[in-house]
């Protein structure tokens with residue numbers, strides 16, 4: 476039987492024009508193809524390790540199907556409060572933390588319908604008074620369903636970390652997760668191999684419990700960064716059960732050191748990513764003629780009329796997916812077409828609603844940059860722009 480839960484607490488509308496993520500620098504999803512691989516353990520310890528180094532960190536437990544963060548942070552009994560229509564996160568180990576688990580009153584299993592679950596999580600993201608954060612870590616529900624996909628698109632993720640265990644079966648599902656993020660252009664920050672060999676606390680010998688290709692091989696195969704391995708360590712289970720994350724105390728155990736190394740690898744990766752081509756525009760908007768003006772921090776800039784954009788619509792109704800040929804009959808596009816509305820899609824694209832009601836094209840930033848470069852070249856060839864008076 477499907478049990479459908481709703482929560483009155485999360486039914487508040489956000490304040491107009493205010494986003495809970497406005498002052499959040501990096502939004503990082505921690506994902507896995509399946510449950511039980513240690514995604515929540517990694518999210519919690521990573522968040523606490525980053526905070527221990529002085530960063531401002533938030534942690535959202537979006538794992539509605541098995542919220543385990545309140546337990547791992549020793550916050551099972553802490554109630555969320557609403558101040559000025561904003562949910563106040565709970566502060567634990569210097570991490571601002573909110574869990575979908577805090578909204579579920581009983582311990583019964585909850586089957587959330589995907590649209591409701593996604594709506595709740597997005598409300599959570601936008602309604603929480605996160606304040607200024609260097610990192611917001613989102614512990615995603617396991618799998619690659621609608622909830623994960625919508626969040627990947629709507630939560631403006633900086634990137635995703637994929638957690639896997641070393642054996643082949645887990646690697647197969649991890650690949651599925653990778654593909655999902657790649658489809659929606661969310662950068663994969665790296666792969667973490669959890670439960671990666673057991674280190675004997677007496678003799679230090681490492682025993683590989685799970686056989687298989689390993690996260691490192693997956694990273695090599697997919698040409699993605701490998702962020703490191705977390706060993707199978709009984710003190711990790713203990714710390715999860717007791718509500719004291721391993722990275723919160725003296726980082727002496729092998730496990731704690733591995734999480735600290737993971738936090739360092741992540742920071743390094745984020746620095747590298749920031750150096751690559753700036754995909755997100757530094758500014759964009761419609762000018763008084765209704766044209767899109769868009770520019771990037773490295774000086775690339777373009778100005779496109781609604782007509783330019785409409786005839787270049789990349790959606791499946793306008794471009795044949797197999798041949799890449801345009802099937803849109805441009806003669807049918809009114810010359811005086813206008814943009815009625817524009818919206819961001821994650822951190823990678825814009826979407827427009829035109830006055831002919833067409834709204835299915837996702838204009839990726841990389842494509843808009845190419846259009847801007849082509850426009851500049853055309854202008855250089857035809858000399859300075861002449862304006863009619």
Ligand code: ADP
Pocket residue numbers: 507509510511512513514515516517543617669670671705706707708709711712713715716
């Ligand atoms: P997920 O979020 O992927 O469902 P959890 O983080 O809840 O997985 O971890 C599942 C169980 O495995 C928990 O009991 C946790 O303490 C344990 N666990 C996770 N990582 C490790 C590890 N590296 N060593 C030992 N136990 C671990």
